[in-house]
Amino acid sequence: MKENYDIVIIGGGPAGLAAAVSAYDNGAKNILILEREPRLGGILNQCIHNGFGLTRFKESLSGPEYAYRFIKEVEARDIDVLLNTTVLSLEDNKTITAINSEYGVFSITPKAVILSMGCRERSRGALNIPGSRPAGIYSAGTAQKYVNIKGYLPGKRVVILGSGDIGLIMARRMTLEGAKVLAVCEIMPYSSGLRRNIEQCLNDFNIPLYLNHTITKIEGTSRVTGVVVSKVDENKQPIEGTEMHFDCDTVLFSVGLIPENELTKGAGIEQSRNTRGAVVYQNRETMIDGIFACGNVLQVHDLVDFVSEESEIAGACAANYVLNGRQEHNPISCINGDNISYVLPQKIDKNIPGNVKLFFRVRNTFKHCKIVVESNGVVLQEKKKLICVPGEMETVILSSDVIAKAEGDIVVRLEC
Amino acid sequence: MYDVIVVGGGVIGGTILRALSKYNYSICLLEKENDVCMGQSKANSGIVHAGFDAHVGTLKAKFNVLGCQMMPDYAKELGVKYLNCGSLVVAFNESDVAMLNNLLERGEKNGVKELEIIDSAKLHELEPNVSPNAIAALYAPTAGIICPYCLTIAAIGNAMDNGADLITNFELTKVEKMDRGFKLYSKDNKTVEGKVVINCAGIGSTKVANAFGDYSFEIKGKRGEYILLDRESGDFVSHTLFFTPTEKGKGILVSGTADHNIILGPTSEKVEDITPITTQKGLAEVMAKAKIMCPNTPIYNSITSFTGVRAYTEKGDFIIEESKAVDNLINCVGIESPGLTSAPAIAEYVCEMINNKLHGEKKADFNGTRTPEYFFKDLSVAEKNEIIKKDPSFGRIICRCEQITEGEIIKAIRENPPARDIDAIKRRTRSGMGRCQGGFCQPQVAEILARELGVELTEITKNGVGSELVIAKTK
Ligand SMILES: Cc1cc2nc3c(=O)[nH]c(=O)nc-3n(C[C@H](O)[C@H](O)[C@H](O)COP(=O)(O)OP(=O)(O)OC[C@H]3O[C@@H](n4cnc5c(N)ncnc54)[C@H](O)[C@@H]3O)c2cc1C
Numbered sequence: 056m057k058e059n060y061d062i063v064i065i066g067g068g069p070a071g072l073a074a075a076v077s078a079y080d081n082g083a084k085n086i087l088i089l090e091r092e093p094r095l096g097g098i099l100n101q102c103i104h105n106g107f108g109l110t111r112f113k114e115s116l117s118g119p120e121y122a123y124r125f126i127k128e129v130e131a132r133d134i135d136v137l138l139n140t141t142v143l144s145l146e147d148n149k150t151i152t153a154i155n156s157e158y159g160v161f162s163i164t165p166k167a168v169i170l171s172m173g174c175r176e177r178s179r180g181a182l183n184i185p186g187s188r189p190a191g192i193y194s195a196g197t198a199q200k201y202v203n204i205k206g207y208l209p210g211k212r213v214v215i216l217g218s219g220d221i222g223l224i225m226a227r228r229m230t231l232e233g234a235k236v237l238a239v240c241e242i243m244p245y246s247s248g249l250r251r252n253i254e255q256c257l258n259d260f261n262i263p264l265y266l267n268h269t270i271t272k273i274e275g276t277s278r279v280t281g282v283v284v285s286k287v288d289e290n291k292q293p294i295e296g297t298e299m300h301f302d303c304d305t306v307l308f309s310v311g312l313i314p315e316n317e318l319t320k321g322a323g324i325e326q327s328r329n330t331r332g333a334v335v336y337q338n339r340e341t342m343i344d345g346i347f348a349c350g351n352v353l354q355v356h357d358l359v360d361f362v363s364e365e366s367e368i369a370g371a372c373a374a375n376y377v378l379n380g381r382q383e384h385n386p387i388s389c390i391n392g393d394n395i396s397y398v399l400p401q402k403i404d405k406n407i408p409g410n411v412k413l414f415f416r417v418r419n420t421f422k423h424c425k426i427v428v429e430s431n432g433v434v435l436q437e438k439k440k441l442i443c444v445p446g447e448m449e450t451v452i453l454s455s456d457v458i459a460k461a462e463g464d465i466v467v468r469l470e471c
Numbered sequence: 472m473y474d475v476i477v478v479g480g481g482v483i484g485g486t487i488l489r490a491l492s493k494y495n496y497s498i499c500l501l502e503k504e505n506d507v508c509m510g511q512s513k514a515n516s517g518i519v520h521a522g523f524d525a526h527v528g529t530l531k532a533k534f535n536v537l538g539c540q541m542m543p544d545y546a547k548e549l550g551v552k553y554l555n556c557g558s559l560v561v562a563f564n565e566s567d568v569a570m571l572n573n574l575l576e577r578g579e580k581n582g583v584k585e586l587e588i589i590d591s592a593k594l595h596e597l598e599p600n601v602s603p604n605a606i607a608a609l610y611a612p613t614a615g616i617i618c619p620y621c622l623t624i625a626a627i628g629n630a631m632d633n634g635a636d637l638i639t640n641f642e643l644t645k646v647e648k649m650d651r652g653f654k655l656y657s658k659d660n661k662t663v664e665g666k667v668v669i670n671c672a673g674i675g676s677t678k679v680a681n682a683f684g685d686y687s688f689e690i691k692g693k694r695g696e697y698i699l700l701d702r703e704s705g706d707f708v709s710h711t712l713f714f715t716p717t718e719k720g721k722g723i724l725v726s727g728t729a730d731h732n733i734i735l736g737p738t739s740e741k742v743e744d745i746t747p748i749t750t751q752k753g754l755a756e757v758m759a760k761a762k763i764m765c766p767n768t769p770i771y772n773s774i775t776s777f778t779g780v781r782a783y784t785e786k787g788d789f790i791i792e793e794s795k796a797v798d799n800l801i802n803c804v805g806i807e808s809p810g811l812t813s814a815p816a817i818a819e820y821v822c823e824m825i826n827n828k829l830h831g832e833k834k835a836d837f838n839g840t841r842t843p844e845y846f847f848k849d850l851s852v853a854e855k856n857e858i859i860k861k862d863p864s865f866g867r868i869i870c871r872c873e874q875i876t877e878g879e880i881i882k883a884i885r886e887n888p889p890a891r892d893i894d895a896i897k898r899r900t901r902s903g904m905g906r907c908q909g910g911f912c913q914p915q916v917a918e919i920l921a922r923e924l925g926v927e928l929t930e931i932t933k934n935g936v937g938s939e940l941v942i943a944k945t946k
Pocket residue numbers: 478479480481482483484485501502503504507508509510511512513514515516517518519520641642643644671672673674675676678679694695696737779780781782806807808809810811812813
């Protein structure tokens with residue numbers, strides 16, 4: 056480890072790796088990646104299924120293979136990496152305090168910081184599902200770690216709550232390992248997972264998906280012995296008389312991902328209530344100069360390909376910040392209008408040249424609809440869609456000409 | 472043959488064991504679970520009550536007030552987090568205010584110091600998040616909060632460091648009277664012998680007494696459900712907030728915890744089945760009541776919910792006495808709230824009872840302090856680095872939410888009372904108690920435990936046999 060760094064990247068998953076390579080290639084040569092795990096690659100290391108890289112590499116890779124392509128790129132450059140190192144805090148002056156066995160607790164203050172800490176799964180506790188607290192209750196990702204990394208099977212008869220992608224993937228994985236997946240329950244009227252995962256992970260294995268259903272009780276004292284599943288009404292309240300009982304020894308939760316922004320919060324960086332990540336300009340710079348964010352710590356992406364794309368922007372712009380110093384901002388806001396749950400970036404800096412790709416999610420399933428981007432009531436751009444679902448991120452590219460036309464804030468809405 | 476056997480490793484059994492360990496008795500603690508502190512003492516509000524609730528002249532009143540006075544020093548000696556935050560009984564109408572006056576009077580008779588009735592302005596100055604509908608409060612500056620399982624575990628650990636024995640997975644089911652003493656049998660036929668037995672088995676204490684032939688009391692269960700909020704909301708309130716009590720009890724409170732979470736609860740429901748489950752109705756009630764007390768309660772920041780089952784008698788007071796039916800059996804039962812607060816005081820009292828019987832002498836080499844290295848994250852950078860230099864495992868964070876290191880986990884496994892399962896490590900170190908609830912760290916903690924114990928991962932349990940984490944190796 057050197058005394059000083061131009062850029063320190065917190066998190067060596069796909070976001071941090073892509074940001075590092077891009078920052079290096081854009082002229083910043085003095086870069087350090089801090090990673091708490093013993094290896095680079097982040098959550099991809101436990102995603103041994105394939106389907107990664109279809110967009111970026113036009114081939115279907117497993118998670119570790121996808122990660123390895125970027126790890127090789129990092130290794131090919133003079134980029135420092137500290138593994139087994141956990142960042143404890145970040146301050147608004149960019150001082151990072153971290154801990155590992157070799158250096159103990161130490162601090163560094165680089166010129167720029169890239170936040171790429173990823174996200175975590177919501178736990179059972181966040182939902183307050185009633186019942187007992189026996190063994191056999193896992194988040195889908197924890198089960199994935201047991202099966203794929205540690206080589207152990209958590210249970211034999213499984214009910215999954217939530218149809219997030221990790222849950223769907225684990226439904227298939229557990230089945231292939233000899234477990235019986237009895238049901239996947241989703242409280243919403245739609246799945247939050249990718250359509251292809253519903254096909255390949257549930258339908259292909261005849262695993263039933265119960266939409267508008269939730270677990271209303273977990274049973275068992277030492278180990279889970281069963282769950283009660285109930286149908287819910289429009290207000291997501293269980294409907295009496297609809298209870299189904301499943302005998303199972305395992306319950307997996309796949310009920311959403313939450314960007315892990317404790318460090319962000321500690322540094323006093325403004326966050327969005329919609330994304331639960333930092334508010335950023337299109338260059339992925341947060342509201343604190345020289346601190347950038349990318350990947351799932353910023354917004355939960357569906358595909359790692361988009362994480363890499365976003366992180367390359369952050370890396371390049373962090374390099375620019377280091378080489379050319381701070382530039383004046385001239386921001387307008389991007390706001391989510393009707394039927395849209397969030398838009399990222401939340402701010403467009405008109406001083407930054409080039410097109411801007413807006414990322415957003417819709418609030419429900421919509422067919423034959425129209426995405427409208429407008430400013431002060433003037434429509435700037437429209438895009439027709441056959442179908443939009445909350446589980447799949449939408450994008451619109453605004454050219455610099457269009458952005459120049461925006462007189463006030465930009466609003467993205469969906470019209471049906 | 473032990474001089475004294477304590478049955479039940481809750482806070483009552485634990486603090487009694489520690490009090491006895493100051494003397495030259497041979498002592499042993501029997502606990503039916505895989506770890507100590509598996510009953511009421513692990514799932515309660517963690518409030519060190521001031522002492523105005525209990526009726527004048529009761530054991531509850533006596534030990535509560537004493538225990539509250541003893542707790543700051545007691546906790547400090549054992550390295551347990553205690554915070555003297557004060558409590559507020561909040562009144563929402565005139566009849567509540569009348570009750571506050573009763574409580575004030577009762578409290579003063581019980582010997583509680585510094586009680587004061589404050590008006591709405593003062594109340595809202597102390598607690599800006601309290602409902603605007605609140606009109607007054609009884610302020611008790613002597614009240615506090617403590618981590619109940621840390622207290623129990625520290626007391627037992629310290630007793631063991633001073634020579635006490637612990638046998639876990641020993642569920643007392645049968646007793647044989649011998650010439651001078653008892654032979655105690657576990658469910659699976661292990662035996663231990665002792666001259667005097669102290670029954671501190673909480674909700675199980677009826678069965679324990681029955682095994683001795685004492686049928687003088689019956690302990691019943693009352694469920695209390697809780698919701699715990701993320702430390703992120705830890706500053707939401709700074710005192711313990713109670714509703715004005717009714718027939719049913721103290722009602723649902725909103726309070727900080729010693730670890731800077733926010734706790735909401737408990738409900739109060741008499742139950743036959745004492746399995747600690749949460750219910751839809753119970754959790755809904757907790758949320759509704761918390762919102763009456765503090766309309767902005769950040770329920771969205773909930774990280775877990777849980778239940779504690781109170782062991783109570785219909786008579787309403789603690790029973791702390793030698794059995795009338797069986798000599799040398801001492802019952803410490805029916806110890807519901809404020810039992811946690813009262814524990815240090817009850818322990819001294821019971822230790823005196825034993826001294827009167829066995830006339831032990833104080834040990835010269837008793838060491839009552841326990842170093843709280845579990846609070847690694849609260850140390851200064853220099854202190855941390857000194858520890859890491861000696862033991863690099865303190866430089867590896869395992870639980871990211873609570874910033875708990877491998878060193879602390881290993882220590883919990885090696886130190887008294889040794890942690891043997893995931894929940895035991897959680898209670899000692901807080902690993903898995905944060906916002907992800909062990910999602911990330913559990914597999915790693917399980918591996919460390921397997922490595923330390925020299926067993927396969929398939930043998931690692933959540934809380935004892937039958938709660939294995941994984942069932943087999945994958946193909
Ligand atoms: C919901 C709730 C809220 C509370 N809030 C507060 C509060 O805020 N402040 C306060 O001061 N007090 C509070 N209390 C009261 C306090 O928690 C109890 O008074 C105290 O924990 C009782 O401790 P104990 O050791 O008697 O019982 P327990 O902690 O229940 O311990 C009994 C132990 O005995 C073991 N055991 C049972 N049967 C056998 C057997 N046959 N053989 C061997 N071992 C056996 C059990 O496994 C258990 O470990 C609360 C209690 C509850 C339930």
